[in-house]
Amino acid sequence: MAETKKINWVHFSTLVAVAILVGTEMVGASWAAGWALGGLLQLDPLVSRAIEAGFALCGFVLLYYFMRTAIKNEPIRN
Incomplete structure (x- = not known):
């Protein structure tokens, strides 16, 4: 039987913190870019x-691909 590896809680907490920080920045910036583009072009509110x-x-x-790469470089299980 395959032996299950234990969770490295330090890596896990680091990845959660990175997901929150980078996710907020990335999604917030992209959402704001959409808002700015709609306002700049004076588009209908629905558009x-x-x-x-x-x-x-x-x-x-983008957050998904970032986290996929982060987990490859800092694995949760040892």
Whole structure:
């Protein structure tokens, strides 16, 4: 049987902190970019919200790829 590895709580807490910090920055900045673009182009509020949602979705996708790379470099299990 395969032996299960123990969780390294230091790495786990570091990755949670990084996810919160980077996630807030990345999603917030992309959402704000959508808001700014909608305001700059004086778009209809519904179109502006759609652009904000699209940019926020891009921020979540970037966060996913960032966290995938972070977990490769700092594994949770030893």
